[in-house]
Amino acid sequence: MERRHTHNVILRYTAGTGVDAWLDGVKVASAVANPLPASNPGTLTFLSDTTSQGSAQCWFNEAATCERALSSAEVATLVTASARWRCGARRGVNVLVIGQSNAVNSLADGAWNLCAQDLAWHLGAASYGVIGGQGGAAYTAIGGHGIYNVRQPPGIGGIYIPGAFLADPGDGSNPGGWGLGADGLAVEAYLAEWSAADLADIAAIVWPWFESDSTRAYGEGAFWQAGAQNFLALVRGMLGRSAASLPLAWWDPIAFWSSPGILMIRNAMPALSSLAAQNAVCAMPLTADSNPRGATWDANTGLVTGGDYNHLDATDNLRLGQVAAGPIARAVLASSGGDSIAAIPSGVPSMGPTITHAYRQSDTVIIVTVVHDAGTDLIVPLQAVNGVGWAVMDGGSEAVPGTVRIATACARVDATHLQVTLGSALTSASSGCLLFYPYGNTWIYRGNAVTDNAGTVERPAGWDIGADLGSGWDWDLPVQATNTPIQLSDSPT
Numbered sequence: 001m002e003r004r005h006t007h008n009v010i011l012r013y014t015a016g017t018g019v020d021a022w023l024d025g026v027k028v029a030s031a032v033a034n035p036l037p038a039s040n041p042g043t044l045t046f047l048s049d050t051t052s053q054g055s056a057q058c059w060f061n062e063a064a065t066c067e068r069a070l071s072s073a074e075v076a077t078l079v080t081a082s083a084r085w086r087c088g089a090r091r092g093v094n095v096l097v098i099g100q101s102n103a104v105n106s107l108a109d110g111a112w113n114l115c116a117q118d119l120a121w122h123l124g125a126a127s128y129g130v131i132g133g134q135g136g137a138a139y140t141a142i143g144g145h146g147i148y149n150v151r152q153p154p155g156i157g158g159i160y161i162p163g164a165f166l167a168d169p170g171d172g173s174n175p176g177g178w179g180l181g182a183d184g185l186a187v188e189a190y191l192a193e194w195s196a197a198d199l200a201d202i203a204a205i206v207w208p209w210f211e212s213d214s215t216r217a218y219g220e221g222a223f224w225q226a227g228a229q230n231f232l233a234l235v236r237g238m239l240g241r242s243a244a245s246l247p248l249a250w251w252d253p254i255a256f257w258s259s260p261g262i263l264m265i266r267n268a269m270p271a272l273s274s275l276a277a278q279n280a281v282c283a284m285p286l287t288a289d290s291n292p293r294g295a296t297w298d299a300n301t302g303l304v305t306g307g308d309y310n311h312l313d314a315t316d317n318l319r320l321g322q323v324a325a326g327p328i329a330r331a332v333l334a335s336s337g338g339d340s341i342a343a344i345p346s347g348v349p350s351m352g353p354t355i356t357h358a359y360r361q362s363d364t365v366i367i368v369t370v371v372h373d374a375g376t377d378l379i380v381p382l383q384a385v386n387g388v389g390w391a392v393m394d395g396g397s398e399a400v401p402g403t404v405r406i407a408t409a410c411a412r413v414d415a416t417h418l419q420v421t422l423g424s425a426l427t428s429a430s431s432g433c434l435l436f437y438p439y440g441n442t443w444i445y446r447g448n449a450v451t452d453n454a455g456t457v458e459r460p461a462g463w464d465i466g467a468d469l470g471s472g473w474d475w476d477l478p479v480q481a482t483n484t485p486i487q488l489s490d491s492p493t
Contacts, residue, residue, distance in 0.1 A: 006090050008082040014069045024087045025079045061085055090126035091339035092201035093119050097132030099209035101143035102311055104134045106208050109314040111321030118325030124340030138189035145183055146212035147227050148175055161212045165231050175227030188238050199239055203332045210253035214261035218399050225268040243279045247331035251284030259440025263398045281331045283324035285480035288438045289449035290316035302382030302448040323475050326350040345460045349374035352477025353452045358435040360488045363425040368418040375452025377415045383448035384410055390420045391439040395428040404439055434485035449478035
């Protein structure tokens with residue numbers, strides 16, 4: 001028997017004859033003498049180290065005992081029935097989590113354990129786990145550190161924020177050629193503490209990151225993207241993995257600090273994802289529908305008071321970890337592959353509903369078109385009816401913003417259309433107006449995002465995660481503008 005394999009084992013004892021054994025349907029022993037006398041009162045142990053603090057050395061998918069020795073024909077039937085379990089080499093699914101304080105918190109909250117469990121469910125994997133930690137000389141997450149140093153972004157008074165995943169030589173050179181800094185070396189040291197087998201089970205790298213990076217200037221985008229690509233390549237090199245075999249999953253920056261920096265990341269990371277050689281996917285296109293850590297939230301109104309606006313609430317971290325698994329699973333299937341599952345059928349949620357078109361019906365009314373992946377309808381709950389999160393930039397550009405006109409209402413038109421009403425009239429031509437959901441560092445808060453109804457839609461046969469893992473795994477997914485901003489159109493379609 002081998003580790004990281006699934007086996008079928010049948011033991012038959014016939015008094016006066018001995019023990020027969022079958023491994024994976026093949027008879028491997030006959031009439032082996034049983035050293036235990038029939039009067040032995042002890043408990044039979046199987047695949048355990050038998051010590052008082054020891055643990056089983058396997059997982060049982062199914063185990064049973066019979067009151068009598070089965071006949072050869074009955075054993076043959078049992079062998080046939082056991083074929084429903086996949087035997088042989090099996091895959092474990094580990095996620096490697098790297099980042100700063102929100103990565104620290106989400107690790108502690110258990111968000112990525114849920115993500116890994118959900119990922120294993122999508123892939124049919126035999127086991128799952130998380131690789132990531134903080135503290136000491138070896139870690140993957142450290143509070144307050146970006147990929148590299150933040151220096152003198154406009155409007156923040158020349159603030160200096162450290163970041164040493166890459167070593168900034170301070171000479172203005174492109175970060176695409178920098179080596180590892182102290183934080184990057186700590187990641188390398190942390191990974192060195194794990195077994196080769198555990199590292200080989202890493203299915204995806206996850207970056208719940210970008211807090212400090214959102215303090216950067218908008219114009220730093222290409223420079224910063226080069227650094228992100230470089231660090232990603234260095235991490236894959238630590239693992240001896242190619243980009244094609246190990247996807248990166250990133251999340252939308254939380255509503256932190258400055259809008260220009262967040263807009264920069266919302267352009268730079270999709271640009272990185274568009275490069276096939278980078279094998280990167282946005283697993284969390286919307287994080288603004290979350291609460292500040294420690295805030296008081298009214299579930300009846302969606303309103304929030306207090307809290308730490310630099311960090312996300314534990315409840316939201318757990319939700320984000322769960323819903324990230326769908327996009328990550330598809331990226332893994334397209335990369336290193338699944339285990340007992342080779343394909344995920346349509347109708348199983350992934351990214352959720354996506355904005356594809358924005359029609360300027362009038363100077364204050366925008367009709368938004370949404371395409372579903374698993375849901376069939378749109379839900380406009382709580383503060384969403386007041387248009388929270390929706391905005392149109394009237395003239396200008398992300399680099400030099402025009403007037404940002406905030407929405408005051410949002411209503412469902414039909415299953416694939418929303419009507420967004422602005423608080424003031426647009427004055428620029430539609431070609432000069434950009435729709436955001438949300439704009440920059442705007443908070444939407446928990447329960448206030450427009451969502452689909454995926455949590456209650458019937459899933460394809462055998463793909464009901466709520467039935468398998470519990471109703472807490474069924475989520476309505478938020479409407480996402482994965483290619484923001486979206487230019488307004490004078491055409492309805």
